[in-house]
Amino acid sequence: MGNGFAAVVDPAKVQTICDRLGSRQIDALLRKWLRRLPHPFTVADRATGYRYEISILQAEFSLTQMLDKPVTGRIFFEQVIPDNLDLGRADHVGLIFNRRIHKGRKLHTPGRFRTRIITTGLTPSLHVDYKHTTIKQYHKEGRALRTETTINNPGDFNLRKGLTNLTALREVGFTANRRLLNIEHIRHDPAAGHAAFTAVTAPARPQRAARRRVVLRRHPRPRPARRAAGIPAAPQQVHQRRPTHPPDPVPRPEPGRPHENR
Numbered sequence: 001m002g003n004g005f006a007a008v009v010d011p012a013k014v015q016t017i018c019d020r021l022g023s024r025q026i027d028a029l030l031r032k033w034l035r036r037l038p039h040p041f042t043v044a045d046r047a048t049g050y051r052y053e054i055s056i057l058q059a060e061f062s063l064t065q066m067l068d069k070p071v072t073g074r075i076f077f078e079q080v081i082p083d084n085l086d087l088g089r090a091d092h093v094g095l096i097f098n099r100r101i102h103k104g105r106k107l108h109t110p111g112r113f114r115t116r117i118i119t120t121g122l123t124p125s126l127h128v129d130y131k132h133t134t135i136k137q138y139h140k141e142g143r144a145l146r147t148e149t150t151i152n153n154p155g156d157f158n159l160r161k162g163l164t165n166l167t168a169l170r171e172v173g174f175t176a177n178r179r180l181l182n183i184e185h186i187r188h189d190p191a192a193g194h195a196a197f198t199a200v201t202a203p204a205r206p207q208r209a210a211r212r213r214v215v216l217r218r219h220p221r222p223r224p225a226r227r228a229a230g231i232p233a234a235p236q237q238v239h240q241r242r243p244t245h246p247p248d249p250v251p252r253p254e255p256g257r258p259h260e261n262r
């Protein structure tokens with residue numbers, strides 16, 4: 001991802017190189033720079049046994065699973081969050097970290113058992129706490145599912161802070177990541193449902209029509225439907241001719257005499 005591991009040609013070889021990193025390699029790097037940098041211990045002090053040692057204050061172990069499509073990972077993780085809000089329960093936390101949780105008054109496991117959903121921008125993350133250790137899961141850069149365990153106190157797993165305990169802490173962290181994935185569940189496969197919904201609603205791919213030769217021909221003028229059906233034509237309207245002479249005028253009554261109706 002951000003360190004360029006996703007672009008390598010041989011991922012198995014890169015994993016082999018990463019597995020070589022251990023307490024001996026880290027201690028050798030420290031001794032190299034202590035020989036060059038000034039520090040208060042003299043040669044006589046180092047011969048007596050006074051020297052710097054590395055302590056593990058925080059160790060992070062992550063598992064990154066690449067996804068085929070960004071939309072698949074987003075749909076999957078959005079379904080994981082509401083279906084696994086009970087991961088912070090004491091019984092589930094005990095399964096994830098392989099630890100026995102005590103709830104008695106005298107012997108009680110410290111810490112808050114809870115599930116937290118933290119949203120940074122548009123990317124939510126799922127957090128489960130055990131004492132000073134936190135395991136979280138989120139959608140990494142829209143391309144992968146990232147599960148990582150951060151151990152802030154090796155004493156949570158009965159280990160000391162010396163660098164020699166790095167191998168044991170590594171086993172705890174990677175095992176917790178795998179256990180979280182085994183415990184998580186979803187009610188249905190959202191990726192399959194999204195694929196089926198897309199197949200139904202997406203527009204069909206246009207197909208190229210076969211080329212055909214079009215020949216234009218002159219057809220005879222069609223007869224009216226009334227004639228073709230044998231229906232007699234509608235009778236023509238008869239117009240009355242105007243008279244050549246105007247009609248006789250109506251006689252008017254003489255002045256002073258009332259008009260009599262006969």
